[in-house]
Amino acid sequence: MNKIDHNDPLSKSADIVSENIQQLQQLFPEVFKEGKIDWQELQATLGEHIDTENERFNFTWNGKSNARKEAQKPSTGTLRPAPEESVDWDTTQNLYIEGDNLEVLKLLQKSYHQKVKMIYIDPPYNTGKDFVYKDNYKDNLSNYLELTGQTDDEGKKLSTNSDASGRYHSNWLNMMYPRLKLARNLLKDDGVIFISIDDNEINNLKNICNEIFGEDNVEVYIWDVREDGTMPKTAKKTVRKEHEYIVAAFKTTLAKSLDKYESFKYQDNNWGNPDNDPRGPWMSANISRGSGKGSGGSKSYVITNPTGVEFDRDWSISEEEFNDLLEDNRIYFADDGKGVPRKKIFQNEPVLSIQSSIFEKLKSSQSASQNLEKLLGKIEFDYPKPVNLIERLIQIGSSKEDVIIDFFSGTGSTANAVMNINNKHESDRKFIMVQLPEPTAKDSKALKEGFKTIADIGKERIRRAGNKIKEEYPDKAKELDLGFKVFKLDSSNIKAWSPEAENLEQNLLDAVENIKEGRSESDLLYEILLKYGLDLTLPITEHTVADAKVFNVGAGALLVCLSDDITVAVAEGIAELKNKLNPEICRVVFKDNGFKDSAQKTNVMQKLKQHNIEEVRSI
Numbered sequence: 135m136n137k138i139d140h141n142d143p144l145s146k147s148a149d150i151v152s153e154n155i156q157q158l159q160q161l162f163p164e165v166f167k168e169g170k171i172d173w174q175e176l177q178a179t180l181g182e183h184i185d186t187e188n189e190r191f192n193f194t195w196n197g198k199s200n201a202r203k204e205a206q207k208p209s210t211g212t213l214r215p216a217p218e219e220s221v222d223w224d225t226t227q228n229l230y231i232e233g234d235n236l237e238v239l240k241l242l243q244k245s246y247h248q249k250v251k252m253i254y255i256d257p258p259y260n261t262g263k264d265f266v267y268k269d270n271y272k273d274n275l276s277n278y279l280e281l282t283g284q285t286d287d288e289g290k291k292l293s294t295n296s297d298a299s300g301r302y303h304s305n306w307l308n309m310m311y312p313r314l315k316l317a318r319n320l321l322k323d324d325g326v327i328f329i330s331i332d333d334n335e336i337n338n339l340k341n342i343c344n345e346i347f348g349e350d351n352v353e354v355y356i357w358d359v360r361e362d363g364t365m366p367k368t369a370k371k372t373v374r375k376e377h378e379y380i381v382a383a384f385k386t387t388l389a390k391s392l393d394k395y396e397s398f399k400y401q402d403n404n405w406g407n408p409d410n411d412p413r414g415p416w417m418s419a420n421i422s423r424g425s426g427k428g429s430g431g432s433k434s435y436v437i438t439n440p441t442g443v444e445f446d447r448d449w450s451i452s453e454e455e456f457n458d459l460l461e462d463n464r465i466y467f468a469d470d471g472k473g474v475p476r477k478k479i480f481q482n483e484p485v486l487s488i489q490s491s492i493f494e495k496l497k498s499s500q501s502a503s504q505n506l507e508k509l510l511g512k513i514e515f516d517y518p519k520p521v522n523l524i525e526r527l528i529q530i531g532s533s534k535e536d537v538i539i540d541f542f543s544g545t546g547s548t549a550n551a552v553m554n555i556n557n558k559h560e561s562d563r564k565f566i567m568v569q570l571p572e573p574t575a576k577d578s579k580a581l582k583e584g585f586k587t588i589a590d591i592g593k594e595r596i597r598r599a600g601n602k603i604k605e606e607y608p609d610k611a612k613e614l615d616l617g618f619k620v621f622k623l624d625s626s627n628i629k630a631w632s633p634e635a636e637n638l639e640q641n642l643l644d645a646v647e648n649i650k651e652g653r654s655e656s657d658l659l660y661e662i663l664l665k666y667g668l669d670l671t672l673p674i675t676e677h678t679v680a681d682a683k684v685f686n687v688g689a690g691a692l693l694v695c696l697s698d699d700i701t702v703a704v705a706e707g708i709a710e711l712k713n714k715l716n717p718e719i720c721r722v723v724f725k726d727n728g729f730k731d732s733a734q735k736t737n738v739m740q741k742l743k744q745h746n747i748e749e750v751r752s753i
């Protein structure tokens with residue numbers, strides 16, 4: 135039985151560099167010599183595409199190469215479950231994660247790689263008054279625990295990034311760059327990240343997005359911040375600023391061209407109802423992208439029309455969406471069934487069309503603050519984003535069951551927007567909020583209301599927003615997921631997975647007790663899920679076999695037994711459970727020192743092998 139030690143890839147969050155190297159190896163096998171990249175060979179292979187000029191277009195700042203390295207370093211932390219602060223722990227698919235978002239994004243790399251359709255973030259604008267998190271490249275996790283007061287009683291004062299600092303823009307860029315790099319990995323191929331920003335950093339943000347996402351995939355929209363055409367009284371300058379920006383960065387060009395503009399050209403005289411559809415007059419819209427053969431991407435598939443003609447190409451909707459529309463009689467085949475499929479657009483149904491890059495007539499930050507105070511009391515949170523602005527972005531950037539992340543979530547406006555949209559459109563979108571437990575100021579109103587951190591504000595806001603939906607729409611709310619599972623960033627539960635495990639003496643002691651004091655079975659269980667890259671919201675059931683507790687994760691995909699005194703009887707019970715559940719692959723994890731003796735350990739392995747369970751590991 136192989137123990138997962140600190141060298142094992144399973145003990146770490148995703149190793150991004152080696153994944154990239156593997157991809158390079160697939161593209162250019164010829165440049166790999168004895169496991170290393172032959173730089174000259176690569177240069178020769180790429181020929182004239184390599185720019186060797188000393189003077190060339192380049193965007194750089196103080197600290198960039200460290201920031202890049204930081205994004206590639208695996209995290210040594212974990213996420214510890216906090217069911218007592220959660221809502222509907224057993225059933226919800228939503229997550230609320232307390233912690234520094236850099237570490238959290240690293241920890242999510244395996245479980246949520248290419249699974250996220252949309253990210254919205256509202257990072258610090260770097261106004262000189264807001265706090266910009268400073269990463270510590272040596273030991274980011276301890277830095278985090280210290281900053282947020284989790285190692286000694288009081289947190290360090292979180293300082294603002296003042297514009298008097300010589301590294302004012304560099305500090306901000308060093309904070310943003312690794313986070314955006316990691317965020318991109320989580321996006322699906324047709325995914326998008328929307329970023330709120332104002333004049334302070336729009337240029338720098340656009341530049342790093344160009345670098346990370348590719349120039350062709352980045353666009354800038356305007357958010358007209360006036361709610362009713364009037365300006366807040368605070369505007370002092372000669373030319374009033376009535377707008378902020380939303381930078382949209384698409385994962386691929388495909389995402390941009392397919393999803394951005396679902397623009398249908400309506401002309402009043404195009405409506406008709408040739409099939410007497412009870413939903414009333416409709417017209418048809420193009421869903422095919424080009425007429426050539428499909429690109430093989432996620433929206434490339436074959437549609438056969440009623441006369442048997444096959445169309446193998448790229449479409450603007452996924453195959454699943456197409457089948458749903460077909461079932462709902464929302465697909466029309468032109469030329470009496472002989473032509474290409476098109477989508478029916480009904481005159482009486484509101485259609486989202488974003489032909490304008492200006493977002494206007496939404497709520498202002500001021501009224502977002504007032505609404506928040508109605509929900510939470512006087513908390514004086516500076517400039518939360520209006521929920522209806524984020525709702526608009528969610529409608530544009532996601533559909534039906536997509537996962538939406540906000541990793542600068544503040545008061546949780548994005549979670550509120552996701553719940554609202556699900557309520558309005560009967561969708562089942564899921565959210566992941568990440569927020570630093572940034573302490574609220576000593577004499578602040580928020581602290582007087584009982585909120586010690588901004589994360590406390592965020593969690594309570596989502597609870598109350600969920601309750602409000604329940605009160606206002608009692609029947610519809612029964613179908614909605616208004617819960618969330620809370621997790622908190624901390625150091626690994628397992629001593630041997632910490633970097634100190636290289637210390638031999640410590641190692642010997644740790645062989646006796648490998649699990650850190652004060653950590654629960656449930657803490658361990660979720661660390662194992664993360665390391666195996668499993669979704670943190672997978673259903674988990676508990677079973678008792680031969681007096682030992684076995685956790686069944688995702689219908690048998692992973693069986694975990696963290697009990698002591700394990701004998702072969704437990705292995706028999708586990709094998710029975712596996713045969714009953716019949717999963718495609720089954721992995722089993724034990725505690726390394728959880729066996730009655732070494733003979734039992736060997737017997738357990740053999741027994742599981744007899745039942746075709748090959749992947750058995752210990753921690």
Ligand SMILES: C[S@@+](CC[C@H](N)C(=O)[O-])C[C@H]1O[C@@H](n2cnc3c(N)ncnc32)[C@H](O)[C@@H]1O
Pocket residue numbers: 233234235236256257258259265266267517518519520541542543544545546547548568569570572588
């Ligand atoms: C501008 S606010 C977001 C407000 C949010 N859109 C709303 O409507 O409430 C930015 C938030 O990011 C949080 N933050 C800053 N650095 C962070 C980090 N490294 N990890 C997680 N959250 C962070 C701050 O605590 C702050 O609450």
